[in-house]
Amino acid sequence: MYFYQSSGGSIMKFTDFSIKKQFKLITICICLLIVLLSSTSLYFVHQALIKRNSAYIKEVSYNSQLEISHNFRQISSITNAIIIDPDLEDLLRSPYSSDTIKYLNNLNRKFEFFSATLPEVADISVCSDEITWSNFFDKKTAMELRNKISHSTALQSFGLMRNPLTIHSVPDDYFIVFAQNIYGISDPNTYGKNLGTLFICLRPDSLLPSIAYENNNYILLADDSGHYCTLHGDDNEGDDIYKLYANQKNSSYKDLLISDKYIFDTKMITDSNFKLIIAFERTDLEKTIVKTFLLLFLIILLSCGVILLLLYLIVNNMIFPLEKMASYMDVLSSSAESTIENTLHLEGCAEIRTLNEAFLNMLSERKKLTQQLYQTTVSLYETRLQKKEAELKFLRSQVNPHFLYNTLESIKNLALEHNVPVIADMTEALSQLFRYNVKGKQMVPLEQELSIVSAYLNIQNIRFGKSLQIIYSILDDTKKLMVMKFLLQPIIENSIIHGFSNRGNSGILFIASHCSDNKLQIIIQDDGQGMSSAQLDRIHSLLQNNTPDAPAPENHLGIFNVHHRIQLAYGPEYGLSIESEENEGTRITLSLPIIESKKEDS
Structure with a gap:
């Protein structure tokens, strides 16, 4: 290194200077270099921090916007479900x-x-x-x-x-x-x-429970009517911030409003009349720049070693386990899970171990769900086959209703032409029973069900010479209540067959209805031959264990079918009960829910 000496016009080498001058010169150069590096570093750090803070502000604003928009969408989903x-x-x-x-x-x-x-x-x-x-x-x-x-x-x-x-x-x-x-x-x-x-x-x-914010951040929510509230930060400070924001319209940087104390960002909430106002204190941001400059020299000395150490730890505890997991997932996606012999086992940081455990639990749960899905699919397929088979059997068992109606009507007309009113009456009652069976809803008013019972009893009286005496006691408030179709006819048929068959098909049949204990009670009582205590106990036992697959005695099949229909439709608290005494008669009580005709129609 050479220096020019003006007094003598000669050129001097650096080594020609004294050690004191050399030290001063080196010190000056180092100081200048430090000043230059510090100034340059401060400038670039300042610019970088401004950009970072701007990006951070935008990120916080965006995340807050997403969070609130998500909550509003959830409210929309809940509203659509409730209405x-x-x-x-x-x-x-x-x-x-x-x-x-x-x-x-x-x-x-x-x-x-x-x-x-x-x-x-x-x-x-x-x-x-x-x-x-x-x-x-x-x-x-x-x-x-x-x-x-x-x-x-x-x-x-x-x-x-x-x-x-x-x-x-x-x-x-x-x-x-x-x-x-x-x-x-x-x-x-x-x-x-x-x-x-x-x-x-x-x-x-x-609205913002899952996002962490720094203490120097203030978040306000405002609507288009000028109302606002503080989502994050002190409420009193929020009032001052909103007034300052409302008056701050000039200074800006990359869509950010800048005042002497705060930096503002605004985000509109999608599909709503709300906007977010996010404010950051400038003093905290500027303090960060000063601290960063003071720690810059220490960070430069330690950063290389720390970075190398961190890189090693990151590579060993995160990168390698993630690569192993990715490889395992590739194998899993290309082959069946049952063909993989080795179970995934990862070593690394706590998050990696948690991820490994969660991944294995997910695989186990997926296997269970796959098995359940397979079983459900098989069951559904079998159910559909059974339904189709039942529908086919039902269709095969049907006869053209119009043909039967016309045939019965022809028989009735022939009977009237030949002056045989008994045959005409029986044909009319039979036609009424058939029409009631194949047409209309499955739930009918009680008075309509009783009219069919009356038609059935007319046929029986014609058969047995009007030897049956029928007594009705139907309260007016029960006539419009809804019952299942053909609920009473099997019970009455059972009473006639088993109660009067050994008495010349003559006797008294009592039919009554009333409401008690929030239930519709229908009573069918006869003075027939009744049942022994052993027969009654056996029927009670079968009624208590009544299921769709349980065998019912053939001589009381109608009673069991009615009891099963009631419990299948309304629950075990409903059904029928039987009281009987040998040579005295039998009393059957049907317990049904009170169903108004308007509610059933709706």
Whole structure:
């Protein structure tokens, strides 16, 4: 190294200087280099941190936007599920029926399930012109909100609202209110009609439970009406931040609003009238730059060794196990699981071991589900085959109804032409029985079932010379109640065959109905020969163990079929009971649920 000396015009080497000058020169150069490196490093670090902080702000904003949008979509899914709930539609259609308590209990369980599944749900309310069921709204407020969306079919948002009720159990905070009209879909009389409105209130402070935020971040949620609430950060500070944001319109950097104290970012929530306002304190960001500059020299010295060590640990504890798992998955995807001999076993960090265990559990569960799916598919296929076979047998057993109707009508006309009214009456009763059997619904009013019983008894009286005396005691309030078709005829036939066959088919048959203990009681009693105690005990035992596959005695097949039909349709608490005494007669009581004709029609 050479230096030019101006006094003598000569050139001096660096080695010609004294050690003191050399040291000073080296010190100056080092200082200049340090200053240059520090300035350059500070500039690039500053720029990098600005970019990183901008990216971080955008990332936090985006994640918050996604989280809230996801929660809103969940609310939309819940709303779509609730508004088609049959219990809710029945409640709104008949809010003061005898089943109102049942509807309310069913809906309350479902609402509690949705509230437990989504903690942000604060209340689920229902409002119609007749009822208001809500913990948050009085009837006036609910009706005002309902009227605002009276003709809408989509989910609507009312933005941020405060609770109008002044009760201690509900905080006086802002809530997000969604609403959607409920239209009839199952009842033809109310199909497409507006039955009511469903309201769902959300707690704003529960919308971001799964995202971690730093203490210097503030997140506000605002609607298009100027209402806002603080999702993260102090509420009082949030008020000041919103006012500062509202007045900050000039300075910006990459879509970020910048004030003296905060950096703002705004995100609109998809398909809603809400926007997120995210604020970051600038002082904390700038402190990070200073700290980074002071630690820069130490980091440079230690970073190489630390980076090498971390790389080794990462490669050994993460990269190698993941490569092993990927290889195992390739083998698994290309061959059946049962053909793989070795089980996957990974060593590494805790997450890798947890992933390994979860992966093995998933494989085991997949194997179980595959077996269950196979068994279910086989069972379903067998069931469909049985159903098709039953339908085929049923079709083969059918005779053209019109042919039989015309034949019976012809017999009746011939009987009237030849002045044989008994044959005409019997043919008319038989035709009535046949039409009742093959046409109409499976549930009929009790009075219609009794008319068929009367037709059947007319045939029996014609056969046996009117030796049977029939006594009816049917209360008026039971005549319109719904019962299963052909429920009484097998019981009456059993009474005639087994009660009067040994007495010349003569006797008294008593048929009565009344309501007791929330049940419809139908009594069929005869004064026939009755049963011995041993016969009665045997029938009681068979009734208690009655199943579709259990064999029933041929001489009482009708009784067992009726008992099984009742229990299959309504449950074990219903059915028939038998009382009998030898040479005194038999009393059979049918216990049925009280089913109104209107409810059955709906």
